[in-house]
Amino acid sequence: MHAFDVLRDPVRRRILELLAGEEHPAGAVADVIRREFGITQAAVSQHLKVLRDSGFATVRVDGARRIYAVDPEPLRDVDAWLVRFRPFWEPKLDALETEIERGKRRPR
Amino acid sequence: MHAFDVLRDPVRRRILELLAGEEHPAGAVADVIRREFGITQAAVSQHLKVLRDSGFATVRVDGARRIYAVDPEPLRDVDAWLVRFRPFWEPKLDALETEIERGKRRPR
DNA sequence: CTCTAATATAAGTTTTTCCTTAAATCATGT
């Protein structure tokens, strides 16, 4: 499943936003989403499954709870795809900025 | 229609890639897409309509031809949404970089 | 004005997505 297929759904985007701040157990995610979107816990669980299967989220078992966290890899792919359009809205880089940008892209 | 709904379709993403390089008449786009995806001219035209309606592309009439070009605004929104996840893969900025970044985000 | 090329739109079908309810798992406290 392609990254954009996953991000297409507003519920999944919201879940990722929640997880971006910090990890959460499935139940906590379900509570927020149920309140905001009015869907059932089962539906939320299905979305979590999509996020797992597509590599956007990782799970850690803690007793009866499943703790979800963001796995940023696929988001990075999206970011990479966007690169070719960024020149449309980003000002030209001068020489110093270019050097720093280069450093950022070649991390230690 | 949300930006991610538009980007979800691989044909539309490919069209945007084509237009990112330079503007093209609808027919030229259709030729490439038809070859690469095996769909009809009508289907391509429908995708172009989605891109128009959702603000991803602009059209300029030139005789019997319609010249399409990228309008980057919605892509910028996507970029903005990604911001919150970028700390996951981008190294920390030091003070000088922060200053420059700040300058870049507040153009002219 | 008529023909043709370029493109868009209409109508209908198939496929996919997302939701619901119901049932299955699995860990923990009693």
Added chain:
DNA sequence: ACATGATTTAAGGAAAAACTTATATTAGAG
């Protein structure tokens, strides 16, 4: 062992997306 709480999985249905073919529109050539 049993009941309970947390979560996932299964099955089915409704709605949305993306094709196809056929038709409409519009510009320019002759």
